[in-house]
Amino acid sequence: MSPAAVAFFGGKGGVGKTTLAASYALLLAGRAQRVLVVSTDPAHSLGDVLATPLGDEPTELGGGLWACEISGENAARRRVEQVAAEAREAVPREVMPAVHHHLQRAADSPGTVESALVDRLTDLLDEIGDRWDHVVVDSAPTGHMLRLLSLPTLLTPWIEGLSRQRERARGTERMLSGLLGRADQGEDPLLTRLHERRARLERTRDRMLHDSVVHLVLVPERLPLAETERTARSLTEDGLPLGSLAVNRVAPPEATGLLADRAHREAEVRATIHERFREHGVTEVPLLPGALTGRGELAGIAGILAEAGW
Amino acid sequence: MSPDSRAAPLSTRNSWHRVVAAWRRFEAFHDEMFVAPWRQGLEREARRQDDTFRALVMLDALGVENPVAYETMELIPHLVGDLHAWHQRMGQDTFGDPGTCC
Numbered sequence: 555m556s557p558a559a560v561a562f563f564g565g566k567g568g569v570g571k572t573t574l575a576a577s578y579a580l581l582l583a584g585r586a587q588r589v590l591v592v593s594t595d596p597a598h599s600l601g602d603v604l605a606t607p608l609g610d611e612p613t614e615l616g617g618g619l620w621a622c623e624i625s626g627e628n629a630a631r632r633r634v635e636q637v638a639a640e641a642r643e644a645v646p647r648e649v650m651p652a653v654h655h656h657l658q659r660a661a662d663s664p665g666t667v668e669s670a671l672v673d674r675l676t677d678l679l680d681e682i683g684d685r686w687d688h689v690v691v692d693s694a695p696t697g698h699m700l701r702l703l704s705l706p707t708l709l710t711p712w713i714e715g716l717s718r719q720r721e722r723a724r725g726t727e728r729m730l731s732g733l734l735g736r737a738d739q740g741e742d743p744l745l746t747r748l749h750e751r752r753a754r755l756e757r758t759r760d761r762m763l764h765d766s767v768v769h770l771v772l773v774p775e776r777l778p779l780a781e782t783e784r785t786a787r788s789l790t791e792d793g794l795p796l797g798s799l800a801v802n803r804v805a806p807p808e809a810t811g812l813l814a815d816r817a818h819r820e821a822e823v824r825a826t827i828h829e830r831f832r833e834h835g836v837t838e839v840p841l842l843p844g845a846l847t848g849r850g851e852l853a854g855i856a857g858i859l860a861e862a863g864w
Numbered sequence: 865m866s867p868d869s870r871a872a873p874l875s876t877r878n879s880w881h882r883v884v885a886a887w888r889r890f891e892a893f894h895d896e897m898f899v900a901p902w903r904q905g906l907e908r909e910a911r912r913q914d915d916t917f918r919a920l921v922m923l924d925a926l927g928v929e930n931p932v933a934y935e936t937m938e939l940i941p942h943l944v945g946d947l948h949a950w951h952q953r954m955g956q957d958t959f960g961d962p963g964t965c966c
């Protein structure tokens with residue numbers, strides 16, 4: 555079976571999401587796939603791991619690999635500018651201060667940065683099949699990723715409600731126009747825009763539900779395991795497909811000294827992880843020496859993933 | 865029926881005019897009795913529907929958290945134009961912080 559078009563890497567901060575996401579992207583690129591790896595973590599470190607500066611626009615790194623670091627704040631700012639520019643063409647000049655005021659308010663609204671991030675991600679996902687075959691998402695820590703994944707599903711009915719209200723208002727207006735012998739005003743630009751927004755959200759929701767996989771990453775300790783189980787449950791409830799779990803930084807069993815102690819403690823937790831997540835697959839990545847930055851170093855991890863059947 | 869062959873069409877025409885005039889009067893009456901109130905009701909209804917939509921899009925301006933503020937940003941320029949008439953209808957003489965409207 556070919557891998558899902560989109561792979562999200564999620565888990566607590568510092569467990570190895572960025573390292574594994576970059577390694578997995580390299581693995582896919584090595585299989586003659588065009589791959590984009592994108593960081594959605596406001597505390598970006600993908601550029602550091604790939605040892606190359608990254609921005610909002612995908613940078614081609616060669617060998618079928620692209621990478622970028624996207625930001626909800628920037629996306630929201632760009633949108634405000636774009637809407638304001640369109641408004642300058644369309645509304646009387648004296649209305650513009652009020653337009654700016656309300657746009658700023660929308661920009662400061664609590665959900666805006668996350669919505670803008672999903673919107674930017676949608677742009678990139680829309681290019682699957684065109685610019686790339688796979689998108690690998692290096693996510694922010696758990697709560698943030700869960701919200702991002704559930705956002706399209708949460709917002710779609712709201713937009714639908716707005717469309718319905720607008721249709722109702724337009725229906726009454728049309729009846730009135732007919733009665734007064736006025737010409738029908740034709741297509742409603744507001745309704746058109748609402749329909750476009752809904753179509754966008756639905757496209758991304760469908761991609762998340764039907765063409766994505768979420769790889770949870772954890773380290774072999776008891777507390778992270780409990781959190782991972784909660785996250786897995788929440789994802790499953792939302793209908794998001796869970797992929798192989800990655801247990802990262804596993805102490806080598808043949809270790810001596812301090813590490814031997816650690817390996818001994820990890821053994822029990824690892825056994826529990828294997829038992830709980832067997833149906834999804836569990837891959838162990840050993841604790842590795844070195845800085846783990848740059849393609850050369852990541853290739854080793856890519857190899858481990860390949861061997862585990864990724 | 866008139867025996868005058870030339871009067872016949874004329875009287876037909878006259879009666880036709882009478883019928884039309886009566887119809888017009890009836891129409892005016894009907895309009896006044898039924899259509900006008902209905903139209904006013906419809907106008908009120910259209911405005912109410914429109915106000916509801918505007919309030920839903922501009923929840924932030926009403927001090928209510930709007931989860932789709934980002935998604936509906938591009939509707940704002942279409943709605944602020946007649947914002948003033950709106951908030952007066954909503955029974956508020958002035959509206960929001962300075963800069964929001966008047």
Ligand SMILES: Nc1ncnc2c1ncn2[C@@H]1O[C@H](COP(=O)(O)OP(=O)(O)O)[C@@H](O)[C@H]1O
Nearest residue numbers: 567568569570571572573803840841842845846
């Ligand atoms: N298997 C590993 N062995 C040793 N160090 C690792 C391993 N995986 C990740 N690291 C290191 O752990 C730190 C956190 O990894 P990172 O991928 O940035 O985590 P996250 O993205 O989940 O915050 C980095 O310094 C990284 O080099």
Ligand SMILES: [Mg+2]
Nearest residue numbers: 571572595599
């Ligand atoms: Mg990271």
